[in-house]
Amino acid sequence: MRTVGVDLGGTKCLAVALEGGTVVDECRVQTPVGETALLDALADVATSVGAGPDVLGVGVGVPGLVDRGGVLRFAPNLPGVVDLDIKAELELRLGGQVRVDNDATCAAWGERQAGAAQGYDDVILVTLGTGIGGGIVAGGALLRGANGFAGEIGHMVVDPDGPDCPCGQRGCWERFASGSGLGRLAQQAAAEGRAAQVLALAGGDPARVRGEHVTAAAAEGDLEAHAVLAQLGWWVALGLANLANVFDPQAFVLGGGLVEAGELLLDPVRAAFGQLLTGASHRPAVAIVPATLGEHAGAIGAACLFDIGREIAPA
Amino acid sequence: MRTVGVDLGGTKCLAVALEGGTVVDECRVQTPVGETALLDALADVATSVGAGPDVLGVGVGVPGLVDRGGVLRFAPNLPGVVDLDIKAELELRLGGQVRVDNDATCAAWGERQAGAAQGYDDVILVTLGTGIGGGIVAGGALLRGANGFAGEIGHMVVDPDGPDCPCGQRGCWERFASGSGLGRLAQQAAAEGRAAQVLALAGGDPARVRGEHVTAAAAEGDLEAHAVLAQLGWWVALGLANLANVFDPQAFVLGGGLVEAGELLLDPVRAAFGQLLTGASHRPAVAIVPATLGEHAGAIGAACLFDIGREIAPA
Numbered sequence: 001m002r003t004v005g006v007d008l009g010g011t012k013c014l015a016v017a018l019e020g021g022t023v024v025d026e027c028r029v030q031t032p033v034g035e036t037a038l039l040d041a042l043a044d045v046a047t048s049v050g051a052g053p054d055v056l057g058v059g060v061g062v063p064g065l066v067d068r069g070g071v072l073r074f075a076p077n078l079p080g081v082v083d084l085d086i087k088a089e090l091e092l093r094l095g096g097q098v099r100v101d102n103d104a105t106c107a108a109w110g111e112r113q114a115g116a117a118q119g120y121d122d123v124i125l126v127t128l129g130t131g132i133g134g135g136i137v138a139g140g141a142l143l144r145g146a147n148g149f150a151g152e153i154g155h156m157v158v159d160p161d162g163p164d165c166p167c168g169q170r171g172c173w174e175r176f177a178s179g180s181g182l183g184r185l186a187q188q189a190a191a192e193g194r195a196a197q198v199l200a201l202a203g204g205d206p207a208r209v210r211g212e213h214v215t216a217a218a219a220e221g222d223l224e225a226h227a228v229l230a231q232l233g234w235w236v237a238l239g240l241a242n243l244a245n246v247f248d249p250q251a252f253v254l255g256g257g258l259v260e261a262g263e264l265l266l267d268p269v270r271a272a273f274g275q276l277l278t279g280a281s282h283r284p285a286v287a288i289v290p291a292t293l294g295e296h297a298g299a300i301g302a303a304c305l306f307d308i309g310r311e312i313a314p315a
Numbered sequence: 316m317r318t319v320g321v322d323l324g325g326t327k328c329l330a331v332a333l334e335g336g337t338v339v340d341e342c343r344v345q346t347p348v349g350e351t352a353l354l355d356a357l358a359d360v361a362t363s364v365g366a367g368p369d370v371l372g373v374g375v376g377v378p379g380l381v382d383r384g385g386v387l388r389f390a391p392n393l394p395g396v397v398d399l400d401i402k403a404e405l406e407l408r409l410g411g412q413v414r415v416d417n418d419a420t421c422a423a424w425g426e427r428q429a430g431a432a433q434g435y436d437d438v439i440l441v442t443l444g445t446g447i448g449g450g451i452v453a454g455g456a457l458l459r460g461a462n463g464f465a466g467e468i469g470h471m472v473v474d475p476d477g478p479d480c481p482c483g484q485r486g487c488w489e490r491f492a493s494g495s496g497l498g499r500l501a502q503q504a505a506a507e508g509r510a511a512q513v514l515a516l517a518g519g520d521p522a523r524v525r526g527e528h529v530t531a532a533a534a535e536g537d538l539e540a541h542a543v544l545a546q547l548g549w550w551v552a553l554g555l556a557n558l559a560n561v562f563d564p565q566a567f568v569l570g571g572g573l574v575e576a577g578e579l580l581l582d583p584v585r586a587a588f589g590q591l592l593t594g595a596s597h598r599p600a601v602a603i604v605p606a607t608l609g610e611h612a613g614a615i616g617a618a619c620l621f622d623i624g625r626e627i628a629p630a
Contacts, residue, residue, distance in 0.1 A: 074594045122461040138453060149594075151561065152560035152563075158472060160473070245468065247458070247465050248462055276484060278483070278484070279464075279467075282389035283380070283462060
């Protein structure tokens with residue numbers, strides 16, 4: 001039977017239809033501004049891949065703090081959206097059952113059910129993009145927390161004297177182990193004369209150096225760019241080690257734009273992780289692997305909120 | 316029916332017998348050195364409170380990394396103990412079923428079943444002593460991780476430039492939010508002339524200032540000592556906020572020697588936590604309460620590993 005999943009992002013909505021674990025249809029639209037326009041767009045994009053009274057249900061992944069009743073409480077990336085009852089409003093519009101969860105939580109479930117995290121009962125998805133998103137599978141089930149807000153791993157403070165974070169804190173992990181963190185490391189390297197090729201790609205101005213200049217230079221074999229990626233890898237590994245000390249997972253699945261750097265990033269992450277994890281020599285190795293579902297992970301995972309077998313519905 | 320729980324510490328073993336959730340007997344012995352002596356002592360102390368073929372089982376909480384088969388893999392506080400199969404060895408000696416788990420995990424379960432965490436399905440026990448121990452209850456069950464090693468919360472790195480930790484890392488949370496962290500904050504305050512009464516209690520030598528001088532002066536109403544406790548509270552809150560971002564718990568239960576300072580510590584912890592948690596104004600309040608079972612928490616929790624109703628046995 002068909003299930004539909006929608007991934008709501010700050011700029012686009014992506015809907016997929018799943019049958020027997022396979023994507024059979026998809027559709028995307030721009031994310032409009034305003035609560036009513038947003039709800040209408042979600043309903044439209046879901047309907048266009050088949051949502052309606054005869055599908056098993058529609059899952060929706062949304063950015064921000066979503067409570068277990070499907071109300072989006074806090075969404076810094078969706079201007080003007082506060083306390084929006086997405087589940088109830090979409091059930092009205094679609095006439096069927098809707099489940100709503102955090103987008104990164106959905107992406108973790110997608111990778112667990114259909115991607116790189118298959119076979120792991122204790123696994124954490126870490127999405128390294130502009131910021132860091134996280135979704136946690138513990139004991140084979142999604143870890144949601146008391147209110148549905150679990151998984152805000154990017155806001156672990158790893159350096160109280162670190163850069164300001166839009167969340168209001170200083171030194172959150174996502175200030176370091178993200179695209180913006182890579183940009184800062186690269187600007188510093190360029191300013192200190194440790195990134196000649198990277199600097200050339202940015203037109204010679206250290207202030208214009210960005211993360212993509214590093215990955216481009218690294219892909220061409222530039223050793224200075226490799227060194228900057230290794231610095232980034234150390235920061236990634238620091239947060240992974242923190243999470244491994246707390247959760248003891250079998251694996252981390254890394255997604256998001258930064259992971260397009262591939263082994264150039266993953267190798268230094270693995271090396272640093274082995275150094276940073278407490279008692280590493282007494283533990284089985286923790287796998288660190290790239291995500292495989294790409295931008296579809298969230299929508300697939302949202303559709304998989306209706307997977308039978310394990311109860312993962314909002315309480 | 317009677318269950319027996321034993322809490323193995325670096326200096327003592329405490330055994331309790333539980334009937335109907337009540338402690339009906341207890342016994343303690345010094346922790347001996349050496350694997351065989353240790354196993355014999357555990358068997359003796361358990362037997363002296365009634366362990367044997369006719370009790371439901373014996374639970375044992377041990378410090379360090381315990382795998383889900385009951386083997387103690389890594390125990391920095393028990394010299395000479397490596398890869399010790401405590402479950403099998405004790406079952407031989409006692410002739411009944413034995414379950415083994417990490418001591419802080421047991422303490423969390425004790426507080427959950429019989430102490431300050433009753434009624435909470437998502438709650439984290441944080442033990443603030445010389446170091447920091449942790450036990451996590453998520454969705455009403457103990458979170459053990461893939462190997463049983465979950466809950467090493469004291470080794471989250473919160474400042475990569477921080478003090479060296481015996482675990483091999485730098486800037487672990489337990490370097491700041493522990494008895495040794497308080498001592499360092501107090502020595503700094505004394506050296507900078509911000510802790511006259513604390514310094515007097517230490518005989519006038521800043522290098523001899525310890526955490527207990529701070530709590531003693533604070534209990535007498537010394538405002539400078541209160542300020543040092545508030546600094547400690549900030550560091551405690553920093554780690555709690557990290558954990559709350561990740562787990563979204565209903566409550567934290569704080570145990571360990573530092574919590575004897577009571578509200579003098581808990582008030583600044585709560586105030587700083589409210590500042591540090593991402594999106595705090597959009598979340599229900601997270602309770603931060605003192606543990607109530609004291610030194611018995613681990614042994615009671617170990618005995619409660621045999622509580623019927625929820626499957627919490629090692630896999």
